[in-house]
Amino acid sequence: MNLLSTKGLSRSFGGLRAVSEVDFDLPTGQVRALIGPNGAGKTTFVGMLCGRIAASSGRVIFNGQDVTAIPAHQRIAMGMAYTFQITSIFGRLSLHENVALAMRRRGDLSDAAVDEAVTDALRHVGLADRAGSMGGDLSYGHQRLLEIAMGVAQRPKLLILDEPTQGLTDGEIGEFNQLIRSMTGNTTILLIEHNMDVVMATADYITVLNFGQILAEGAPAEIRASAAVQAAYLGKA
Amino acid sequence: MSARSKTLALHVGVILALLLLHFVLPTYHHGNLARIMVLSVYAMGFNLVFGYTGLLSLGHALFFAAGMYGSGLTIAHLGFGAEAAFLAGVVSAFIISAIVGALALRTAGVALMIVTLMFAQAGWYTILYFGEYTRGDEGFVIQRPDRVFWGIDLSDASNRYLVALLLFAATLIITLKFVESRFGRVLVAIRENEERARMLGYDIFRYKLGAVILSGTISGLAGASYGLLFGYVGATFATVQYSILPLLWVLLGGAGTVLGPLVGTAFMTYLIDKSSEYTAAYMIVAGVVLVLLTLFARQGIMGEVRRRFLPWLP
């Protein structure tokens, strides 16, 4: 069963067609990587998935429901979670409050349960000992991890990670890979990623976007072998 | 002591101190403090939108005046008793803040400031236009017999102080509870990073509207009480100056702190009071303080206290 599908999804800016007629299916439980060269339309595509950008035409179906006309916050409430490409946390709030805000929106947890779950989520990304620090005081890499913790804390059906490893050190990337692997099975993940090592280490399946269209789809090994993909993307990387 | 009990102790302490002052203050300061407490209620209402949600309204005088005229006009023309009139004032402010909020919150930033300013100006002109009923700039007096609330004569200085204190304490506790509630914390999240809050699934518009309505209703409550306690209703309270004053009080006291409004209102009232002894141009103090605050002390007094000494301060 597909958790997320798009049918003929398109978006133009002025005369420019950033995303064109994309049919995309993401089965439940899969870790999917979305790759493609700069300007391929990845960010626009993901923006339309979570509702930050309105589609020019086409449909987005999430969990069996057409969400094309539904505003972003409602899609999130339906079980999507989104982490920003450029780190976006609450810099002047504590780590605990950052994660708690992500968790409390669901409204089904008591304060005590939230506290406990927040501690868990922070431990999961290795930040439990800094729960009282301000988000803005963290190093860049730790802010990225906090952002991921906020995504995970929502216990989403679908977790969309927009370039999560950008700016991380090699060591941090290793931790990130581990984190993703530890979530597989429970959460469907859509990973927009530049770093091919991360993609190869984490993704079950890969979609390659180029010039706003799907260029290729397949298992990591197939994508690695595809001449078209190499020409468009890997060869230049 | 945990942060929670420290918070409780501090705020209960402030209320008790104000109660104690009732017995020791000389007449002049006693009357002044009663006024300051009512105006602090207004400032606390303003603070919910400005300090906690991060929205700058330049039109809160509309809500204050809605409360004041909602109660004053129903007494003067419909023969309401003080209790019903008070309720009428609060309800008027509730309705007007809901309408203004629903419209104005479709805009953001600079546009929001101007829209709220324009709505408030329209409200002020409306009061002037219906001068036949409102007596325009001159205003009207609420007679002493009309100021008896549940058998309490509000024109008596002692009653007035205690009622003002009761209103102040109630609002202080409500705002304290509110900013620590889940709803209040989302407002802070919106202030800090609106887009992130939206992408955590919060309906930003709904939260902002909730903040504006609560803030407007508290402002109206302050306006209704002011009219009943001090017996006067006038168009001055609807002018832009009365939209700027709560901004000044809250900025000075510390935006986004629960006690800031009281501190700022008290400081500013005395400052203006003192300077009006020397010059008719006493509003120059307001101007200078506003400029200096934006330049050198954006945290305000309690914000600075929180930063330096009491990080747990709500």
Add this chain to the structure above:
Amino acid sequence: MEFGPHLLLAILEGAVQAAVLTLTAVGLSLVFGVMRVVNVAHGEFYMLGAVLAWCVTSTLGGHPAIGFVAALIIAPLMVGLIAAAADIFILKRLEYEPKNTIVATIGMLYVIQQVTLIAYGPEARPVQAPFNQRISLPWFEFGDAGFALTWPWGFGTTTYKLAVIVAAVVVLIGLWNLMARSRLGLIMRATQLDREMAQAFGMPVEKVNAMVFGLGAALAALAGVLIVPIQQAHYLMGAEPLLLSFIVVIIGGLGSLAGTVLAAVVIGLSDGVISVFFSPTLAKILSTLFVALILVFRPQGLFGKRDL
């Protein structure tokens, strides 16, 4: 007086208001368009212009024209310098952050207004116009004797009022040339279109800020000087033009100079006409509500293309 002459008179009065309003609003619009600053103190620069005009004319004495010409130069210059200083010492240090900037200009409003109260006092004082001949205007009637010209009593205007209209047009043409031809104008236009892009092209965007803020204030001051022979100088006279300028700038489309001029003429004229026939308070209620609703439902203004 009959309806026809009455209306024409209202339009003439409206045109004088429109001329002064246009200058004031263009100043506000320029500052917003280039600097993205909402200057709440703008009305006080207008007031300062009027008050300084009184100071200059009453100090110089002699023929009213001498003092007035001096005021036309000195008042806008001084106000412009004060504004430029305010930009350098206050707004620039706030890095033009919208909320702090607006709060600071509110503070400036009170400072300027109250300092004027201290230095100049609460009186309203007149300034004599440099020339002020009455012009009676004819009206035509179509009566029993056929078509006839009449000279209704009280129907006319003054040379000074006509001169105000001419002066406003001349200043606007000058401003237009400045914007279109000079390097400063080029920088201002580029900044208005796209601030980041202008900066990326190495334009000294930050440096022109003080100049733009000064120029905007000087325009308001000039309007104040022009109006003071018609309306006396008073320390609270800035509130009205501020509100009207806001209305004009918003309806005209924020930062759009052409839209601002168009809106100022329409509103100045209609304000003059409406307040002759209707209650000015009612007109103000409707216009402020109208402006609020425009910002809510059509933030780009009636004539503009871009929103806040």
